[in-house]
Amino acid sequence: MAALLEVENLRVDIPLGAGDLHAVRGISFHVDRGETLCIVGESGCGKSLTSLSLMGLLPPKAVRQADKLFFDGIDLTQASQGKMSDIRGNRMAMIFQEPMTSLNPAYTIGNQLEEALLRHQKVSGKEARERAIHLLEKVGITGAASRLGQYPHQLSGGLRQRVMIAMALMCGPELILADEPTTALDVTIQAQILHLMIELQKEFGMGMILITHDLGIVARVADRVAVMYAGQIVESGTVNEVFDNPMHPYTQGLLRCIPVPGKTRRGEPLGSIPGIVPSLIGKIEGCAFANRCRYTFQDCLTTDVPLAETSPGRGYRCLLSDQQCLENAKEVA
């Protein structure tokens, strides 16, 4: 069976006065039904633009190119505006980061929930309402019927994010794109929301792309992981492969940065990645991570590093050999 979403060599360029900003530089991945792919990376690495480009929601200036961009056999690069509108919100839905700002304050919850369903599917207002109530209950909101008449400002952050999830599920999508869905929430609520998302995903057999910077979430939620740095996927693999044997120096560095209760000694200095992300404007030569990497050698600065696949779905973008990388990884552990 073909993958639900197949992306090959996706590029997003934003023309600026000083040259093109290469925000996403040729990334490839796929998502199957019932599977969660986590895209992890720091701010500015292009993870949000990746999701927006899949949804066809890029700012008008940005240019999207791809060798292959298939959603369930439909070529999204060739899809017309109308066709995209039919897919978006219907078969592919998005959960945004900020529940505070992504709901319209002037409309009731019910209005906003029902809108997408009424637009996409032939249902009556009554049916849409029933579906809205059903889903609000599903995401754990009590007194769902009375909530429909409420406005976003009357709900707490956690409830708003639940409404966002219910909204994404209204049309029964096959693919969910969640961009930092729990960043604005408390830890207790975060655990509940993630728990809920996984449950719903299993129940409906949806594919999910979860974008986050939180390695804790990735470890607990993902089936497969793609680590992004400076617009490229620098490492990908199953969650166990990436966390147990990180190959790319960037992934290794990231894992060293976070305090792990019971593993890092209290008060001891944490690992860090010195330097900052390079500018992605204009031509980029060599490995983008070279200026922050501990193992940089001459070739890193001049050679474009290909993604070396060690096994299907497992690969990393580094000139060091497997052996050297594994030794580095041991150093991490």
Add this chain to the structure above:
Amino acid sequence: MSPTTTSATPPVLETRDLHCTFQVRQGMFKPKKPLHAVNGISLKVHKGEVLGLVGESGCGKSTFARILLGLQKATAGDVRIDGHATTDFTRKQISRRIQPIFQDPYSSLNPRKTIGTIITLPLSVHGVGDPSSWRGTVEKMMDLCGLPKRVYDSFPNQLSGGQRQRVAIARALVMRPEVVICDEPTSALDVSVQSQILNLLQDLRAELGLTYVLISHNLAVVEHMATSVAVMYLGRIVEQTDTDTLFRAPKHPYTEALLASVLTPEPGKGVPDAQLGATFPNPINPPPGCTFHTRCPKVMDVCRQIAPREITIDGSTVECHLHDRQLNAA
């Protein structure tokens, strides 16, 4: 570091039964209602300690921090610095001893001032030393905080998030305060930068003998940095103990739930279900009895009626009926 060595000297920072109540308007013609943002907090912080303060949003952490900084008046109770009540001090005197580091380095620095001016400001406000010596003092502080000299004349928008937070730290420390209130110092930063800032805070603490009050919702950070932890819920401290004990053997059900919600980067463990209801109670109408009883998985009848008292067990304090031996014996 350990409580035994410092118990003789008065705590550098102490609060006694601190209250802060806001009058909240309910509607145009309805009477105002009180909101107890801080509802009787007694805490002691000894020199060199790092007190971690954790709790969900809306529990009063930031109001508490504002009171400590003298930015908000307490309605009852007092804050003491070295045993002296802050009501005896002016704002300026308080700010010489207690300084804040805020969450968002993007909005806490004036975009129209150069880095040099921003860090110098406390010195000129307090008239510390000779103006000609300021530049030297500031550059030394910048160096200590890992800022290159060349950014002295830069503007905040020319710096990265991590560098901005370093500026905020340098500004807070240039007065050589004794206590630094860090309100979510790293939550706006990327992972790789976060660890740099945490390391910097640790180094500075050792070097300058600082005391921190670290407010954070990231429990992994608190565990890494803090020497003791206070857990806050609806304006009260429900559990306070040293970091080891808290993370090894939490007593309050709320602490247990918080710890269970932490997502450590260990694949295969799945997402825990903390079993807390989603509804954070409305602080204007707090539930009767124990304020946590609406979400507590171990709720008993008595919790719905009687507010738990503070119980001290082996040096840690907890407010929960489960640990009240008198009550359980009766």
